[in-house]
Structure formats: C-alpha cells, structure tokens
Amino acid sequence: MTKKAAATTKFSSNITIIDGKLILSLPDAQMPVVWQMDLEKAQSSVFTIQEDKKKKNFTLILKNSDDQTSEIASFESKQDAVDILMETSSVIQSAHGQIKPSAANNNGQAASAAKGSKKNDKASAALALALIFILGLIWTVSASRKLDPSARKTTGATSSTSPSDINARESSGVPVSAEDFLNNR
Numbered sequence: 001m002t003k004k005a006a007a008t009t010k011f012s013s014n015i016t017i018i019d020g021k022l023i024l025s026l027p028d029a030q031m032p033v034v035w036q037m038d039l040e041k042a043q044s045s046v047f048t049i050q051e052d053k054k055k056k057n058f059t060l061i062l063k064n065s066d067d068q069t070s071e072i073a074s075f076e077s078k079q080d081a082v083d084i085l086m087e088t089s090s091v092i093q094s095a096h097g098q099i100k101p102s103a104a105n106n107n108g109q110a111a112s113a114a115k116g117s118k119k120n121d122k123a124s125a126a127l128a129l130a131l132i133f134i135l136g137l138i139w140t141v142s143a144s145r146k147l148d149p150s151a152r153k154t155t156g157a158t159s160s161t162s163p164s165d166i167n168a169r170e171s172s173g174v175p176v177s178a179e180d181f182l183n184n185r
Contacts, residue, residue, distance in 0.1 A: 015087050017095040024088065028080060029073035030057060037062065039095075047072075047088055049081045060084055 011027040017039065024035045037045075044065040049058050052074070058081040060072040075081040176184075 013084055013087065015084070015091045017091060022088070022092065024072065024084070026073045026084065029075055031074065033073050035072050039092075047085055049078070049085055051078070 011025075013028050014023075014025040016023050020039050022037045022039055024033075026033050026035070046063045048061050048063060050061050051058050055074070057074045057076055058078045059074045060081055062070045062072055064070075073084070075084070
C-alpha cells in the first residue's frame with residue numbers, strides 16, 4: 001500500500017464485546033481511540049454525551065456508580081456522538097451470554113479451567129476405555145466357562161465337595177479296600 005492510499009483509507013467505528021469486554025474502536029472521533037471496558041466491573045455504569053461549547057464538540061462519557069467520569073471520545077457533531085452511543089447500546093443489548101464469562105477469566109480461572117477440562121476429558125476417556133476393556137474381559141472369561149464342558153466339570157467339582165471327596169483327595173494313591181471305600185461313601 002502506498003502512502004497516498006494509506007492516507008485516503010477510511011475506517012469506520014467498530015464496537016464489539018469479546019470475552020466480557022466492551023471494545024470501542026473509534027477512528028471517526030476527533031482524536032481516534034480504541035477503548036475497552038470490563039463489563040463485569042461496570043454493571044451500573046452510564047454512557048452519556050456531554051456538550052463542550054468552548055471546544056464546540058460532543059464527548060461520549062462513561063459515568064460509573066461512584067460518580068466518576070471517564071471521557072471516551074469527542075466528536076464534532078452531536079449526531080456522530082449519538083450514533084456511537086446508540087451503536088454501543090445495541091451491542092450491549094445483543095451481548096447475550098458474552099458478559100458473564102469474563103468474571104472467571106479475570107481471575108485466571110477460565111483459562112486454567114479450559115486447559116484442565118481438556119486434560120480431564122482425556123483422562124476420563126482413557127478410564128472409560130480401560131473399564132470397558134476389563135468388563136469385556138470378565139464377560140469373555142465367564143462366557144467361555146459356560147460354554148466349555150471341562151470348565152463346568154471342574155467348577156462343579158470344586159463348588160460341591162463332599163466329605164468322601166475330601167477323604168479321597170487326602171488318600172489318593174493309597175490303596176483302600178472295597179469295604180472301606182463303600183463305607184466312606
């Protein structure tokens with residue numbers, strides 16, 4: 001861009017709310033300014049226009065609840081100042097859901113919470129996958145025991161032990177007479 005093109009470029013005023021901050025970009029003011037205000041801290045503030053007859057201009061002013069005033073920008077015509085005032089009002093009214101999040105962000109909590117939630121999401125996903133794997137493994141083992149007849153026999157033998165089974169185990173490999181065997185049964 002050449003110097004001549006840069007000098008003739010006309011910027012228009014832009015008013016936005018980002019992360020709970022009202023940002024006024026006012027290149028059309030007598031002294032161009034970019035101004036910002038934290039909306040959480042200025043809930044009971046008032047924007048007004050004040051005429052300065054000596055300087056022959058109109059100044060957009062912010063008055064807070066402590067009656068302190070802050071000059072934002074001065075304009076040559078009242079209509080320019082009123083246009084900015086009305087645009088600011090419209091942006092604030094349409095800022096549904098954009099004002100409250102700044103309170104946590106100012107304390108540094110929102111940024112850390114967002115980072116922490118990403119870590120928590122990954123940890124939760126890993127834990128859920130591990131739990132699914134373990135439950136699947138348990139189900140597979142129990143299903144294979146139900147289907148395998150040899151597993152069923154060993155399960156049945158171990159679950160129902162009679163005194164004769166215990167005696168037989170203790171005396172395995174020891175010869176027993178038929179009469180003793182039948183008496184222990």
